[in-house]
Amino acid sequence: MAILEVKHIEKHFGSTKVLNDISFSLEKGQALSIIGSSGSGKTTLLRCLNFLERPDGGVICVNGRVIFDAEDKTTQSDKEIRKKRLHFGLVFQNFNLFPQYTALENVTLARELMAKEHGSESKAAIREEGLTLLKQMGLADRANHYPHQLSGGQQQRVAIARALAMKPDILCFDEPTSALDPELTGEVLRVIRELAKQKTTMIIVTHEMAFARDVADQVIFMDDGVIVEQGDPRQVIEHPAQERTRQFLARYSQEE
Amino acid sequence: MLLDVTLSLLEGFGVTVQMFVLTLVFALPLGLIISFGSMSRFAPLRRLIQGFVWIVRGSPLMLQVLIIFYGPGLLFGLPLLPRFTAALLAFVINYACYFSEIYRGGIQSVPRGQYEAGQVLGMTKPQIFFKITLLQVIKRIIPPMGNEWITLVKDTALVRVISVYEIIWMGESYIKKGMIWPLFYTMVFYLAFNGILTIFFGWLEKKMDYFK
Ligand SMILES: Nc1ncnc2c1ncn2[C@@H]1O[C@H](COP(=O)(O)OP(=O)(O)OP(=O)(O)O)[C@@H](O)[C@H]1O
Ligand SMILES: [Mg+2]
Numbered sequence: 001m002a003i004l005e006v007k008h009i010e011k012h013f014g015s016t017k018v019l020n021d022i023s024f025s026l027e028k029g030q031a032l033s034i035i036g037s038s039g040s041g042k043t044t045l046l047r048c049l050n051f052l053e054r055p056d057g058g059v060i061c062v063n064g065r066v067i068f069d070a071e072d073k074t075t076q077s078d079k080e081i082r083k084k085r086l087h088f089g090l091v092f093q094n095f096n097l098f099p100q101y102t103a104l105e106n107v108t109l110a111r112e113l114m115a116k117e118h119g120s121e122s123k124a125a126i127r128e129e130g131l132t133l134l135k136q137m138g139l140a141d142r143a144n145h146y147p148h149q150l151s152g153g154q155q156q157r158v159a160i161a162r163a164l165a166m167k168p169d170i171l172c173f174d175e176p177t178s179a180l181d182p183e184l185t186g187e188v189l190r191v192i193r194e195l196a197k198q199k200t201t202m203i204i205v206t207h208e209m210a211f212a213r214d215v216a217d218q219v220i221f222m223d224d225g226v227i228v229e230q231g232d233p234r235q236v237i238e239h240p241a242q243e244r245t246r247q248f249l250a251r252y253s254q255e256e
Numbered sequence: 257m258l259l260d261v262t263l264s265l266l267e268g269f270g271v272t273v274q275m276f277v278l279t280l281v282f283a284l285p286l287g288l289i290i291s292f293g294s295m296s297r298f299a300p301l302r303r304l305i306q307g308f309v310w311i312v313r314g315s316p317l318m319l320q321v322l323i324i325f326y327g328p329g330l331l332f333g334l335p336l337l338p339r340f341t342a343a344l345l346a347f348v349i350n351y352a353c354y355f356s357e358i359y360r361g362g363i364q365s366v367p368r369g370q371y372e373a374g375q376v377l378g379m380t381k382p383q384i385f386f387k388i389t390l391l392q393v394i395k396r397i398i399p400p401m402g403n404e405w406i407t408l409v410k411d412t413a414l415v416r417v418i419s420v421y422e423i424i425w426m427g428e429s430y431i432k433k434g435m436i437w438p439l440f441y442t443m444v445f446y447l448a449f450n451g452i453l454t455i456f457f458g459w460l461e462k463k464m465d466y467f468k
Contacts, residue, residue: 050376051375052372052375052376082378082380083378085375085376085378086378088376089376090376092369092372092373094369096367096369096370096372096373097373098370098373098388099392099467099468100391100392100395100466100467109377109387110374110377110378110379113379113383113387114378146466146467146468147467147468148467148468162377163376163377166377166378
Protein backbone atom coordinates (compact mmCIF):
# COMPACT_ATOMS: atom_id res chain seq x y z
CA MET A 1 0.00 0.00 0.00
CA ALA A 2 1.22 3.49 -0.79
CA ILE A 3 2.48 5.50 2.18
CA LEU A 4 1.26 8.71 0.56
CA GLU A 5 -1.65 9.31 -1.75
CA VAL A 6 -2.38 12.78 -3.03
CA LYS A 7 -5.67 13.15 -4.85
CA HIS A 8 -6.86 16.07 -6.94
CA ILE A 9 -5.10 18.79 -4.94
CA GLU A 10 -6.01 22.33 -5.97
CA LYS A 11 -4.68 25.63 -4.73
CA HIS A 12 -5.54 29.20 -5.71
CA PHE A 13 -3.92 32.45 -4.72
CA GLY A 14 -6.67 34.95 -5.35
CA SER A 15 -7.81 34.27 -8.88
CA THR A 16 -4.64 32.49 -10.05
CA LYS A 17 -4.76 28.74 -9.95
CA VAL A 18 -1.35 27.58 -8.77
CA LEU A 19 -2.07 23.85 -8.40
CA ASN A 20 -4.59 22.11 -10.59
CA ASP A 21 -5.74 18.55 -10.03
CA ILE A 22 -2.46 17.23 -8.65
CA SER A 23 -2.57 13.48 -7.99
CA PHE A 24 0.24 11.04 -7.30
CA SER A 25 1.22 8.35 -4.87
CA LEU A 26 4.43 7.31 -3.23
CA GLU A 27 5.52 3.94 -1.86
CA LYS A 28 7.29 3.57 1.47
CA GLY A 29 11.06 3.78 1.12
CA GLN A 30 10.93 5.42 -2.28
CA ALA A 31 12.16 8.81 -3.43
CA LEU A 32 10.14 11.08 -5.67
CA SER A 33 11.71 14.00 -7.52
CA ILE A 34 9.70 16.94 -8.71
CA ILE A 35 11.12 19.03 -11.52
CA GLY A 36 9.67 21.95 -13.43
CA SER A 37 10.32 25.54 -14.36
CA SER A 38 10.13 28.47 -12.01
CA GLY A 39 6.59 29.30 -10.93
CA SER A 40 5.19 25.89 -11.87
CA GLY A 41 3.94 25.30 -8.31
CA LYS A 42 6.54 22.91 -6.87
CA THR A 43 7.09 24.86 -3.65
CA THR A 44 3.38 25.40 -3.22
CA LEU A 45 2.80 21.65 -3.48
CA LEU A 46 5.34 20.90 -0.73
CA ARG A 47 3.88 23.69 1.39
CA CYS A 48 0.43 22.13 1.00
CA LEU A 49 1.72 18.75 2.14
CA ASN A 50 3.26 20.41 5.20
CA PHE A 51 0.11 22.47 5.84
CA LEU A 52 1.89 25.78 5.45
CA GLU A 53 -0.77 26.38 2.82
CA ARG A 54 -4.24 24.94 2.94
CA PRO A 55 -5.31 23.29 -0.31
CA ASP A 56 -8.63 24.51 -1.71
CA GLY A 57 -9.50 21.07 -2.97
CA GLY A 58 -8.40 17.47 -2.79
CA VAL A 59 -7.46 14.77 -0.33
CA ILE A 60 -4.18 13.72 1.27
CA CYS A 61 -3.86 10.18 2.67
CA VAL A 62 -0.96 8.82 4.68
CA ASN A 63 -0.77 5.09 5.34
CA GLY A 64 -4.25 4.72 3.93
CA ARG A 65 -5.78 7.21 6.36
CA VAL A 66 -7.25 10.50 5.22
CA ILE A 67 -5.30 13.24 6.99
CA PHE A 68 -6.66 16.11 4.96
CA ASP A 69 -9.86 16.48 3.00
CA ALA A 70 -10.78 19.89 1.65
CA GLU A 71 -14.47 18.93 1.94
CA ASP A 72 -14.22 17.83 5.56
CA LYS A 73 -13.67 20.66 8.03
CA THR A 74 -12.97 18.29 10.91
CA THR A 75 -9.63 17.43 9.29
CA GLN A 76 -8.66 21.11 9.26
CA SER A 77 -8.67 22.39 12.83
CA ASP A 78 -5.38 23.83 14.04
CA LYS A 79 -4.99 21.08 16.58
CA GLU A 80 -5.54 18.28 14.07
CA ILE A 81 -3.19 19.88 11.61
CA ARG A 82 -0.47 20.28 14.15
CA LYS A 83 -0.57 16.56 14.88
CA LYS A 84 -0.84 15.51 11.28
CA ARG A 85 1.83 17.71 9.83
CA LEU A 86 4.35 15.58 11.72
CA HIS A 87 3.82 12.90 9.09
CA PHE A 88 5.86 15.25 6.93
CA GLY A 89 9.19 16.95 7.36
CA LEU A 90 10.33 19.91 5.32
CA VAL A 91 13.81 21.08 4.45
CA PHE A 92 13.71 24.66 3.20
CA GLN A 93 15.65 26.17 0.36
CA ASN A 94 17.27 28.70 2.69
CA PHE A 95 17.61 26.40 5.73
CA ASN A 96 15.72 28.57 8.24
CA LEU A 97 17.84 27.40 11.14
CA PHE A 98 17.15 29.10 14.48
CA PRO A 99 20.08 31.51 14.86
CA GLN A 100 20.10 31.63 18.67
CA TYR A 101 20.53 27.88 19.05
CA THR A 102 23.53 25.67 18.40
CA ALA A 103 23.41 23.01 15.72
CA LEU A 104 22.51 20.39 18.32
CA GLU A 105 19.87 22.58 19.96
CA ASN A 106 18.33 23.22 16.55
CA VAL A 107 17.99 19.48 16.11
CA THR A 108 16.61 18.74 19.59
CA LEU A 109 14.44 21.80 20.36
CA ALA A 110 11.16 20.58 18.89
CA ARG A 111 11.57 17.09 20.34
CA GLU A 112 12.28 18.51 23.77
CA LEU A 113 9.19 20.70 23.61
CA MET A 114 7.18 17.67 22.55
CA ALA A 115 8.58 15.63 25.42
CA LYS A 116 7.70 18.41 27.86
CA GLU A 117 4.07 18.18 26.73
CA HIS A 118 3.82 14.41 26.78
CA GLY A 119 6.57 13.59 29.25
CA SER A 120 7.69 10.68 27.12
CA GLU A 121 11.42 11.00 26.62
CA SER A 122 14.33 12.12 28.73
CA LYS A 123 16.38 15.10 27.69
CA ALA A 124 19.50 12.99 27.66
CA ALA A 125 18.00 10.48 25.23
CA ILE A 126 16.90 13.24 22.87
CA ARG A 127 20.34 14.79 23.02
CA GLU A 128 21.99 11.48 22.32
CA GLU A 129 19.80 10.96 19.30
CA GLY A 130 20.48 14.48 18.09
CA LEU A 131 24.22 13.84 18.25
CA THR A 132 23.77 10.60 16.32
CA LEU A 133 21.88 12.46 13.61
CA LEU A 134 24.53 15.15 13.39
CA LYS A 135 27.19 12.47 13.14
CA GLN A 136 25.24 10.87 10.33
CA MET A 137 25.31 14.25 8.57
CA GLY A 138 29.08 14.41 9.05
CA LEU A 139 28.74 17.21 11.59
CA ALA A 140 29.78 15.53 14.85
CA ASP A 141 32.40 18.22 15.46
CA ARG A 142 29.98 21.06 14.76
CA ALA A 143 27.31 20.22 17.35
CA ASN A 144 28.05 23.27 19.48
CA HIS A 145 28.46 25.77 16.67
CA TYR A 146 25.87 28.41 16.01
CA PRO A 147 24.37 28.63 12.50
CA HIS A 148 26.31 31.78 11.60
CA GLN A 149 29.53 29.88 12.31
CA LEU A 150 28.65 27.23 9.72
CA SER A 151 28.93 27.17 5.94
CA GLY A 152 25.77 26.99 3.86
CA GLY A 153 26.27 23.32 3.18
CA GLN A 154 26.74 22.60 6.87
CA GLN A 155 23.67 24.65 7.76
CA GLN A 156 21.58 22.70 5.29
CA ARG A 157 22.82 19.43 6.75
CA VAL A 158 21.84 20.62 10.23
CA ALA A 159 18.42 21.47 8.80
CA ILE A 160 18.13 17.94 7.42
CA ALA A 161 19.06 16.48 10.82
CA ARG A 162 16.50 18.78 12.44
CA ALA A 163 13.77 17.48 10.14
CA LEU A 164 14.82 13.85 10.66
CA ALA A 165 14.71 14.29 14.43
CA MET A 166 10.91 14.42 14.27
CA LYS A 167 10.88 11.05 12.51
CA PRO A 168 8.60 12.09 9.66
CA ASP A 169 7.07 9.42 7.45
CA ILE A 170 7.87 11.51 4.41
CA LEU A 171 10.71 14.00 4.21
CA CYS A 172 10.29 16.85 1.73
CA PHE A 173 13.13 18.92 0.29
CA ASP A 174 12.51 22.21 -1.49
CA GLU A 175 15.51 22.81 -3.74
CA PRO A 176 17.90 21.96 -0.92
CA THR A 177 20.99 23.07 -2.82
CA SER A 178 19.87 26.09 -4.80
CA ALA A 179 20.88 28.59 -2.10
CA LEU A 180 24.37 27.09 -1.96
CA ASP A 181 27.60 27.93 -3.73
CA PRO A 182 28.26 25.30 -6.42
CA GLU A 183 31.17 23.79 -4.51
CA LEU A 184 28.92 23.13 -1.50
CA THR A 185 26.06 21.35 -3.26
CA GLY A 186 27.95 18.05 -3.38
CA GLU A 187 28.04 17.52 0.39
CA VAL A 188 24.29 18.05 0.70
CA LEU A 189 23.43 15.84 -2.28
CA ARG A 190 25.67 13.12 -0.86
CA VAL A 191 23.73 13.16 2.40
CA ILE A 192 20.41 12.90 0.55
CA ARG A 193 21.77 10.02 -1.55
CA GLU A 194 22.74 8.28 1.65
CA LEU A 195 19.20 8.76 2.99
CA ALA A 196 17.80 7.27 -0.20
CA LYS A 197 20.04 4.24 0.26
CA GLN A 198 18.64 3.81 3.76
CA LYS A 199 15.16 3.81 2.23
CA THR A 200 13.98 7.10 3.63
CA THR A 201 10.71 8.10 1.98
CA MET A 202 11.39 11.44 0.31
CA ILE A 203 9.98 14.06 -2.03
CA ILE A 204 12.71 16.20 -3.54
CA VAL A 205 12.07 19.32 -5.54
CA THR A 206 15.27 19.96 -7.43
CA HIS A 207 16.84 21.59 -10.42
CA GLU A 208 19.71 19.09 -10.44
CA MET A 209 18.58 16.83 -13.26
CA ALA A 210 21.37 14.29 -12.98
CA PHE A 211 20.72 13.99 -9.26
CA ALA A 212 16.97 13.58 -9.78
CA ARG A 213 17.58 10.87 -12.33
CA ASP A 214 20.04 8.94 -10.17
CA VAL A 215 18.45 9.17 -6.76
CA ALA A 216 14.73 9.06 -7.47
CA ASP A 217 12.48 6.08 -8.04
CA GLN A 218 9.91 8.30 -9.66
CA VAL A 219 9.95 11.73 -11.31
CA ILE A 220 7.18 14.24 -11.74
CA PHE A 221 7.46 17.08 -14.22
CA MET A 222 5.21 20.02 -13.40
CA ASP A 223 4.33 22.98 -15.52
CA ASP A 224 1.88 25.75 -14.81
CA GLY A 225 0.31 24.00 -11.84
CA VAL A 226 -0.34 20.63 -13.46
CA ILE A 227 1.56 17.36 -13.62
CA VAL A 228 2.58 17.04 -17.25
CA GLU A 229 4.44 13.79 -17.02
CA GLN A 230 5.37 11.29 -14.34
CA GLY A 231 7.13 7.97 -14.20
CA ASP A 232 10.48 6.29 -14.19
CA PRO A 233 13.30 8.87 -13.93
CA ARG A 234 15.28 7.61 -16.92
CA GLN A 235 12.15 7.54 -18.98
CA VAL A 236 11.03 11.06 -18.06
CA ILE A 237 14.42 12.76 -18.10
CA GLU A 238 16.07 10.94 -20.99
CA HIS A 239 13.12 10.04 -23.17
CA PRO A 240 10.28 12.38 -22.28
CA ALA A 241 6.98 11.61 -23.92
CA GLN A 242 5.55 15.11 -23.74
CA GLU A 243 6.62 18.06 -25.83
CA ARG A 244 6.53 20.42 -22.81
CA THR A 245 8.90 18.17 -20.87
CA ARG A 246 11.24 18.02 -23.83
CA GLN A 247 11.31 21.81 -24.12
CA PHE A 248 11.99 22.24 -20.42
CA LEU A 249 14.83 19.73 -20.44
CA ALA A 250 16.32 21.23 -23.58
CA ARG A 251 16.36 24.66 -21.98
CA TYR A 252 18.03 23.08 -18.99
CA SER A 253 20.85 21.34 -20.78
CA GLN A 254 21.56 24.61 -22.60
CA GLU A 255 21.97 26.49 -19.33
CA GLU A 256 24.29 23.86 -17.93
CA MET B 257 27.17 76.64 48.71
CA LEU B 258 28.18 73.61 46.66
CA LEU B 259 26.32 71.38 49.09
CA ASP B 260 23.27 73.63 48.93
CA VAL B 261 23.16 73.54 45.16
CA THR B 262 23.84 69.81 45.08
CA LEU B 263 20.93 69.12 47.39
CA SER B 264 18.49 71.22 45.43
CA LEU B 265 19.63 69.77 42.14
CA LEU B 266 19.29 66.28 43.58
CA GLU B 267 15.74 67.11 44.47
CA GLY B 268 15.06 68.10 40.87
CA PHE B 269 16.95 65.08 39.64
CA GLY B 270 14.66 62.88 41.73
CA VAL B 271 11.71 64.21 39.71
CA THR B 272 13.65 63.56 36.50
CA VAL B 273 14.40 59.98 37.49
CA GLN B 274 10.83 59.35 38.60
CA MET B 275 9.56 60.63 35.30
CA PHE B 276 12.00 58.41 33.47
CA VAL B 277 11.26 55.24 35.43
CA LEU B 278 7.49 55.64 35.53
CA THR B 279 7.32 56.44 31.83
CA LEU B 280 9.18 53.22 31.07
CA VAL B 281 7.08 51.14 33.47
CA PHE B 282 3.88 52.12 31.69
CA ALA B 283 5.03 52.83 28.15
CA LEU B 284 6.99 49.61 27.57
CA PRO B 285 3.96 47.30 27.95
CA LEU B 286 1.51 49.80 26.45
CA GLY B 287 3.77 50.09 23.41
CA LEU B 288 3.58 46.34 22.91
CA ILE B 289 -0.21 46.46 22.92
CA ILE B 290 -0.18 49.35 20.45
CA SER B 291 2.24 47.48 18.20
CA PHE B 292 -0.11 44.48 18.09
CA GLY B 293 -2.92 46.86 17.18
CA SER B 294 -0.87 48.42 14.43
CA MET B 295 -0.24 44.96 12.96
CA SER B 296 -3.82 43.78 13.39
CA ARG B 297 -5.45 41.95 10.50
CA PHE B 298 -8.61 43.96 11.23
CA ALA B 299 -8.09 46.93 8.93
CA PRO B 300 -10.20 49.60 10.72
CA LEU B 301 -8.38 49.00 14.02
CA ARG B 302 -5.02 48.93 12.29
CA ARG B 303 -5.66 52.23 10.48
CA LEU B 304 -6.98 53.90 13.62
CA ILE B 305 -3.93 52.90 15.62
CA GLN B 306 -1.51 53.78 12.85
CA GLY B 307 -3.17 57.18 12.48
CA PHE B 308 -2.93 57.82 16.21
CA VAL B 309 0.72 56.82 16.29
CA TRP B 310 1.42 59.08 13.33
CA ILE B 311 -0.17 62.08 15.09
CA VAL B 312 1.66 61.48 18.35
CA ARG B 313 5.01 60.94 16.67
CA GLY B 314 4.50 63.85 14.32
CA SER B 315 3.81 66.53 16.92
CA PRO B 316 5.97 67.95 19.71
CA LEU B 317 5.89 66.24 23.07
CA MET B 318 5.77 69.68 24.70
CA LEU B 319 2.49 70.39 22.93
CA GLN B 320 1.09 67.06 24.12
CA VAL B 321 2.04 67.85 27.70
CA LEU B 322 0.23 71.20 27.47
CA ILE B 323 -2.85 69.68 25.88
CA ILE B 324 -3.18 66.94 28.44
CA PHE B 325 -2.73 69.36 31.31
CA TYR B 326 -5.01 72.19 30.11
CA GLY B 327 -7.22 70.38 27.59
CA PRO B 328 -9.68 68.48 29.80
CA GLY B 329 -10.41 71.58 31.86
CA LEU B 330 -10.85 74.04 29.01
CA LEU B 331 -12.70 71.65 26.71
CA PHE B 332 -14.93 69.76 29.11
CA GLY B 333 -14.76 71.69 32.35
CA LEU B 334 -13.04 68.78 34.11
CA PRO B 335 -10.78 69.42 37.09
CA LEU B 336 -7.07 69.73 36.30
CA LEU B 337 -4.91 66.64 36.74
CA PRO B 338 -2.04 67.02 39.18
CA ARG B 339 0.88 68.46 37.23
CA PHE B 340 3.14 65.49 37.58
CA THR B 341 0.38 63.05 36.60
CA ALA B 342 -0.52 65.07 33.52
CA ALA B 343 3.09 65.21 32.42
CA LEU B 344 3.53 61.50 33.06
CA LEU B 345 0.39 60.68 31.07
CA ALA B 346 1.67 62.65 28.09
CA PHE B 347 5.06 60.99 28.30
CA VAL B 348 3.58 57.51 28.56
CA ILE B 349 1.37 58.00 25.51
CA ASN B 350 4.15 59.60 23.52
CA TYR B 351 6.79 57.00 24.35
CA ALA B 352 4.40 54.08 23.99
CA CYS B 353 3.90 55.18 20.39
CA TYR B 354 7.63 55.34 19.75
CA PHE B 355 8.16 51.97 21.44
CA SER B 356 5.33 50.43 19.42
CA GLU B 357 7.16 51.30 16.22
CA ILE B 358 10.34 49.77 17.58
CA TYR B 359 8.53 46.57 18.56
CA ARG B 360 6.79 46.43 15.21
CA GLY B 361 10.07 46.81 13.36
CA GLY B 362 11.61 44.08 15.53
CA ILE B 363 8.74 41.67 15.11
CA GLN B 364 8.48 42.21 11.38
CA SER B 365 12.20 41.79 10.90
CA VAL B 366 12.04 38.15 11.98
CA PRO B 367 11.84 36.26 8.70
CA ARG B 368 8.61 34.39 7.93
CA GLY B 369 10.73 31.26 7.53
CA GLN B 370 11.44 31.19 11.26
CA TYR B 371 7.74 30.79 12.08
CA GLU B 372 7.33 28.24 9.32
CA ALA B 373 10.32 26.19 10.43
CA GLY B 374 8.77 26.04 13.90
CA GLN B 375 5.37 25.12 12.51
CA VAL B 376 6.58 22.22 10.39
CA LEU B 377 8.38 20.88 13.46
CA GLY B 378 5.00 20.72 15.18
CA MET B 379 5.48 23.61 17.59
CA THR B 380 2.50 25.55 18.91
CA LYS B 381 2.15 29.28 18.37
CA PRO B 382 3.21 30.15 21.94
CA GLN B 383 6.20 27.82 21.66
CA ILE B 384 7.25 29.50 18.45
CA PHE B 385 6.85 32.92 20.02
CA PHE B 386 8.71 32.23 23.25
CA LYS B 387 11.33 29.78 22.00
CA ILE B 388 12.12 31.16 18.58
CA THR B 389 11.03 34.69 17.79
CA LEU B 390 11.16 36.51 21.13
CA LEU B 391 14.92 36.49 21.56
CA GLN B 392 15.45 37.50 17.93
CA VAL B 393 13.07 40.42 18.43
CA ILE B 394 14.83 41.46 21.64
CA LYS B 395 18.21 41.38 19.95
CA ARG B 396 16.95 43.60 17.17
CA ILE B 397 15.24 46.18 19.36
CA ILE B 398 18.08 46.74 21.81
CA PRO B 399 19.93 49.41 19.80
CA PRO B 400 16.86 51.57 18.97
CA MET B 401 15.59 51.12 22.54
CA GLY B 402 18.89 52.42 23.87
CA ASN B 403 18.59 55.55 21.77
CA GLU B 404 15.00 56.08 22.84
CA TRP B 405 15.80 55.76 26.55
CA ILE B 406 18.56 58.32 26.26
CA THR B 407 16.22 60.68 24.45
CA LEU B 408 13.70 60.14 27.23
CA VAL B 409 16.20 61.21 29.87
CA LYS B 410 16.68 64.50 28.04
CA ASP B 411 12.99 64.93 27.24
CA THR B 412 12.10 64.92 30.92
CA ALA B 413 13.32 68.53 30.94
CA LEU B 414 10.11 69.42 29.07
CA VAL B 415 7.85 68.89 32.07
CA ARG B 416 8.77 72.36 33.26
CA VAL B 417 6.27 73.85 30.77
CA ILE B 418 3.58 72.95 33.27
CA SER B 419 5.78 73.81 36.22
CA VAL B 420 6.92 70.40 37.31
CA TYR B 421 10.21 71.21 38.98
CA GLU B 422 12.79 68.96 37.42
CA ILE B 423 16.53 69.43 37.62
CA ILE B 424 17.03 72.19 35.04
CA TRP B 425 14.36 74.30 36.69
CA MET B 426 16.26 73.93 39.91
CA GLY B 427 19.51 74.90 38.25
CA GLU B 428 17.93 77.87 36.52
CA SER B 429 16.63 79.28 39.78
CA TYR B 430 20.22 80.24 40.62
CA ILE B 431 20.47 82.53 37.63
CA LYS B 432 18.53 85.15 39.53
CA LYS B 433 21.37 85.08 42.03
CA GLY B 434 23.86 85.62 39.23
CA MET B 435 25.16 82.06 39.24
CA ILE B 436 25.57 80.15 35.98
CA TRP B 437 27.61 77.19 37.19
CA PRO B 438 24.60 75.26 38.68
CA LEU B 439 23.28 74.98 35.14
CA PHE B 440 26.52 73.38 34.02
CA TYR B 441 26.32 71.25 37.09
CA THR B 442 22.96 69.83 35.93
CA MET B 443 24.72 68.64 32.82
CA VAL B 444 26.90 66.42 34.98
CA PHE B 445 23.80 64.64 36.23
CA TYR B 446 22.50 64.07 32.71
CA LEU B 447 25.84 62.85 31.45
CA ALA B 448 26.27 60.47 34.36
CA PHE B 449 22.77 59.05 33.91
CA ASN B 450 23.14 58.62 30.17
CA GLY B 451 26.62 57.23 30.65
CA ILE B 452 25.17 54.48 32.82
CA LEU B 453 22.47 53.78 30.23
CA THR B 454 25.03 53.63 27.45
CA ILE B 455 27.10 51.13 29.39
CA PHE B 456 24.02 49.06 30.20
CA PHE B 457 22.87 48.87 26.59
CA GLY B 458 26.39 48.19 25.37
CA TRP B 459 26.52 45.27 27.78
CA LEU B 460 23.14 43.96 26.59
CA GLU B 461 24.23 44.14 22.97
CA LYS B 462 27.37 42.22 23.83
CA LYS B 463 25.33 39.54 25.56
CA MET B 464 23.32 39.05 22.39
CA ASP B 465 26.39 38.93 20.22
CA TYR B 466 26.64 35.16 20.29
CA PHE B 467 24.15 34.81 17.45
CA LYS B 468 23.39 36.67 14.26
N1 LIG C 1 1.63 33.42 -1.14
C1 LIG C 1 1.41 33.57 -2.47
N2 LIG C 1 0.53 34.48 -2.91
C2 LIG C 1 0.28 34.64 -4.21
N3 LIG C 1 0.89 33.93 -5.18
C3 LIG C 1 1.77 33.01 -4.83
C4 LIG C 1 2.10 32.78 -3.44
N4 LIG C 1 3.02 31.78 -3.38
C5 LIG C 1 3.26 31.43 -4.66
N5 LIG C 1 2.52 32.15 -5.53
C6 LIG C 1 2.51 32.00 -6.99
O1 LIG C 1 2.25 30.66 -7.27
C7 LIG C 1 3.01 30.22 -8.39
C8 LIG C 1 3.80 28.98 -8.03
O2 LIG C 1 4.80 29.35 -7.11
P1 LIG C 1 5.79 28.28 -6.50
O3 LIG C 1 6.66 29.01 -5.56
O4 LIG C 1 5.05 27.12 -6.00
O5 LIG C 1 6.65 27.85 -7.78
P2 LIG C 1 7.95 26.97 -7.85
O6 LIG C 1 7.65 25.90 -8.84
O7 LIG C 1 8.37 26.54 -6.52
O8 LIG C 1 9.00 27.96 -8.49
P3 LIG C 1 10.60 28.08 -8.23
O9 LIG C 1 11.24 27.03 -9.10
O10 LIG C 1 10.92 29.47 -8.70
O11 LIG C 1 10.83 27.86 -6.80
C9 LIG C 1 3.85 31.40 -8.82
O12 LIG C 1 3.23 32.00 -9.92
C10 LIG C 1 3.86 32.30 -7.62
O13 LIG C 1 3.93 33.64 -8.02
MG1 LIG D 1 10.08 26.92 -5.33
